[in-house]
Amino acid sequence: MILVIVDHDRGVLDPTSVQAISGALALDSEVDVLVVGAAGRDVVGELASFGANTVHLAVHDSVTDFTPVASARAALELISRVSPAAVLVTGTPRGNEVLAHIAAILDLPMAAECLEIALGNDGVHQVVRNRWGGNIMETARVHSTLLLAAFAPHAVRAESAVGTGTIAEFTPALSDADLAVRILDRVGEGATGVGLTEARVIVSGGRGVGGPEGFAILEELASLLDAAIGCSRVVTSNGWRPHSEQVGQTGTKVAPDLYIACGISGATQHIAGCRTSKTIIAINTDKDAPIMGYAHYAVIGDLHTILPELVAATRAAKE
Amino acid sequence: MNIAVCAKRVPLSGGRWELTADGTEIDTSGASMGFTLSPHEECAAEAAVQLVEEFGGSSTVITVGVADSEEQIRSLLAVGIDRGVIVETDGGEWDPQGTSSALIEQVRAGSPDGAYDLVLLGTEAADTADFQVGIRIAHALGWPVVTNVKGLKITDGVARCERAVGSYREIYEVSLPAVITVKDGLNIPRYPSVPGRIKARKKSVDFIAGERPAPRLEKVKLALAVEEQRSAEILGTGTGNGADAVPALVELFRTIGVI
Ligand SMILES: Cc1cc2nc3c(=O)[nH]c(=O)nc-3n(C[C@H](O)[C@H](O)[C@H](O)COP(=O)(O)OP(=O)(O)OC[C@H]3O[C@@H](n4cnc5c(N)ncnc54)[C@H](O)[C@@H]3O)c2cc1C
Numbered sequence: 344m345i346l347v348i349v350d351h352d353r354g355v356l357d358p359t360s361v362q363a364i365s366g367a368l369a370l371d372s373e374v375d376v377l378v379v380g381a382a383g384r385d386v387v388g389e390l391a392s393f394g395a396n397t398v399h400l401a402v403h404d405s406v407t408d409f410t411p412v413a414s415a416r417a418a419l420e421l422i423s424r425v426s427p428a429a430v431l432v433t434g435t436p437r438g439n440e441v442l443a444h445i446a447a448i449l450d451l452p453m454a455a456e457c458l459e460i461a462l463g464n465d466g467v468h469q470v471v472r473n474r475w476g477g478n479i480m481e482t483a484r485v486h487s488t489l490l491l492a493a494f495a496p497h498a499v500r501a502e503s504a505v506g507t508g509t510i511a512e513f514t515p516a517l518s519d520a521d522l523a524v525r526i527l528d529r530v531g532e533g534a535t536g537v538g539l540t541e542a543r544v545i546v547s548g549g550r551g552v553g554g555p556e557g558f559a560i561l562e563e564l565a566s567l568l569d570a571a572i573g574c575s576r577v578v579t580s581n582g583w584r585p586h587s588e589q590v591g592q593t594g595t596k597v598a599p600d601l602y603i604a605c606g607i608s609g610a611t612q613h614i615a616g617c618r619t620s621k622t623i624i625a626i627n628t629d630k631d632a633p634i635m636g637y638a639h640y641a642v643i644g645d646l647h648t649i650l651p652e653l654v655a656a657t658r659a660a661k662e
Numbered sequence: 663m664n665i666a667v668c669a670k671r672v673p674l675s676g677g678r679w680e681l682t683a684d685g686t687e688i689d690t691s692g693a694s695m696g697f698t699l700s701p702h703e704e705c706a707a708e709a710a711v712q713l714v715e716e717f718g719g720s721s722t723v724i725t726v727g728v729a730d731s732e733e734q735i736r737s738l739l740a741v742g743i744d745r746g747v748i749v750e751t752d753g754g755e756w757d758p759q760g761t762s763s764a765l766i767e768q769v770r771a772g773s774p775d776g777a778y779d780l781v782l783l784g785t786e787a788a789d790t791a792d793f794q795v796g797i798r799i800a801h802a803l804g805w806p807v808v809t810n811v812k813g814l815k816i817t818d819g820v821a822r823c824e825r826a827v828g829s830y831r832e833i834y835e836v837s838l839p840a841v842i843t844v845k846d847g848l849n850i851p852r853y854p855s856v857p858g859r860i861k862a863r864k865k866s867v868d869f870i871a872g873e874r875p876a877p878r879l880e881k882v883k884l885a886l887a888v889e890e891q892r893s894a895e896i897l898g899t900g901t902g903n904g905a906d907a908v909p910a911l912v913e914l915f916r917t918i919g920v921i
Contacts, residue, residue, distance in 0.1 A: 409832075411809075434793065436785075436809065436810045436825075439786075439793035439794075440793075440797070440809050440810075443793055443794035443797040443798070444797055444801070446794060446797075447794070447797050447798040447800070447801040447802075448801060450759070451878075452757065452758070452759060452879040453758070453792070453794050453879070454879055455786070455791060455792050455793045456791045456793075469882075472791075473791060474789055474791060475679070475788070475789055475791075477887055478679060478886070478887055479679060479681075479688070479884055479885070479886060479887060480884065480885045480886075480887055481790075481881055481882075481883070481884050481885075482881075482882040482883050482884075482885070483879055483880055483881050483882055484879075484880040484882060485878070485880075486877075486878045486879075493793070520806075523806050523836065524806050524807065524808055524834055524836055525834070526832045526833065526834065527833050527834060527835055528832075528833040529830055529831065529832055529833065530824070530830065530831050531829065531830040531831055532829075532830040533830075538828070538829055540828075544920050567921070568915065568920050568921065570920075576701060576846070579846075579847070579850070580701075580850060580851065581850075582850050586812075586846065586847030587826075587847070589846070589847070592788070593702060593846035593847075594846065594847075600918060600919075601915075601918055601920055610676075611675060611678065618889065621918075622914075622918055624914070625894060626904070630896075630900070633676075633677050633678070634894075635892075635893065635894045636678070636891060636892055636893070636894075637889075637892060637894075638892065639892065639894060639895065640895050640896075640897055640911075640914060641894035641895070641896050641897065642896075642897050642898060642904045642907040642911065643896060643900045643901075643904055644898075644902070644903045644904015644905065645903060645904065648903045648904060648905055649903070649904045649905055649907070649908065652905045652908045653908050653912070656908045656909065656911075656912050657915060657921060660912050660915070660916070660921055661921050
């Protein structure tokens, strides 16, 4: 049996975390699911539609919002009761965090960012996992009786399946220390504007833009295309744009229909965040920049000359 | 406040990655290859320097890596970290449990200024993305840990941490001593100044012999992600200033359906 831990935020299921159920069902027909918190009851029906049969619901008076160590303790209690062969999650920030607490407490290895998982029956398992934001893949052996692994987000597709969604409720034993780290508040909720991850079009700028003022023309183009602004790390580390706009390995991963990279060289760490864009257009003075190996179309030239003309022509075309 | 920052030397490629012939390592022999630190860790170091500026005390950067990691350690000493400790390896990779054990030992040992109050590190390493070292350190020390932190303020021994989730931020608070794993965007790391670089040469870097434990997450081999090798279609003549490509771009916008 495989135990999958899924995540919800105040009763709203995290759709990415469900991918681990489909991933687990491909390895074993018996998959139990753990949900922590009373509000988790609201997501059980949805979990059943992904094939979940037994859903263990850990409920505790002191756990009213995400509490990572409490989630790990609940999982540990369940692990000793149901003895799974593996505990799997999707590697969302919370999924990785809870799994790492389990690994630390049990002093067992943990494999994050997995694309493929093969359970061995001799305490040696094999995984293929992302390194460098997915630019490199590692084949690794995990030496552990209990396999602890996180699928990379979107490594497996969440498939609908029919499960019974039978609730098995329990109250985990928790100490004060298990409750010490928890969400106390949220700020900035309900902010509006086209977010980077939802945008169909992204106009992105790099060092070639030259400074914060240089982004004015990118913003004009963005407003004509209903696009969000993105940027490279050189731009954020110079303080030209906020980090929330950074695309890449340590920024945001995006997959828009159109990604326009202006004055961006195409370092692998930047590409890690935009490689799955449907169409990439590069505007760059250097015809040999690495971005040329990833872009579908390119314009060789100075963005400061090209963009004003492109804005004017796009505006005219829309009229 | 005594702060330990954990950071790691990683290869940086100017173009695409290449692997060694046996497929177990990144080939770092190419002319365009260099070494660097993860942006997450640069932000951790910047936070440590700012906290010491605010509260006094000192900061130490600890790494598990080859002797040449001194280059990256000195780059952090140049921006204001006070000293470095290198748990020296022979170049073979240490798994996350091995790395954590070595770091735990160094954090337990404390700094010359006394016990550590805070350990700062990246939420995940740039290369191996294991997402666990900070959490393992916290459990070994019995300290609380907050991960994915993009905002940090310490008042009266309590760290208020902000964690970015989509468009909003979750707030956590923990009492020190604590482990906090941070993300790029926490701050804007300063560039080293010339006097900073000169001072860095005089700061101490201790080397401690490390012995690699048998890996339990054992690397077998690496492969480059299969990606389409494209050769971008050049719009316009590709010779002038690029403005002649504008009609083709507008046409492309129409075809894709964005205007
Ligand atoms: C672990 C790690 C994680 C990282 N994460 C990220 C990340 O998340 N996101 C990210 O972006 N980077 C990241 N980086 C940094 C990355 O390696 C590059 O340094 C960065 O992406 C380069 O930004 P850039 O393309 O804007 O600048 P450069 O590489 O300097 O390129 C500037 C480009 O602009 C062109 N140009 C200059 N002037 C003009 C002009 N007038 N008109 C048109 N073109 C012009 C140049 O030809 C050049 O190609 C990371 C690095 C590491 C080590």
